[in-house]
Amino acid sequence: MKIENTGKAYVPTPVQDARAPAARGKTEAQSGSDSVQLSPLATLMKKAESAISSSPEIDQKRVDEIRQAIAEGRFKIDSSRIADGLINSVRDMLESRG
Template sequence: MKIDNSVKATGNLPSGEARTRSAKETPKAQGASGGSERVELSSLSARLQQAEEAIANTPVVDSAKVDEIKQAMSQGRFKVDTDKVADGLIDSVRQMLTAQQGQASRA
């Protein structure tokens, strides 16, 4: 199983700080013209930002599930499905080979 965190952070700043920093820098960019520029984000953009924040605040590991498995192991109730493990390993090897073949053909 591969885990890919495809949500990219804005630099090293949390999203709220990045927005605040941009807002503070905007007046400096206006200079002597005195003009006012206004940027409006669509509702889709706002929802996307909310989704990104929700994903960032979601733990990667389900602690309750980990505790449940630990308890099952300590009590001898945890059973490993060897067929599922083997299938997963084979799938991982196939993905690696496919990726290597794709890289070799591009070179």
């Protein structure tokens, strides 16, 4: 299938306001009856967001402990434990998707 240029430029048309003529002139402050209700999930997400934002992003004490262990040669990397953790997190994500 070949697409040809017809030479006509696409010019979008303005969208018409479908509200009644009397409602068009009102501003948000004038209407005053608008309200918003959040779903229980949105409320729960807001609480979780608040809890996350109030907790520190980095556990500096733990970082210092690991840094010290590396400096002293005590820090051991267990690659099988890391792999198991990655596999488990992928399983959790797949299960949560349904």
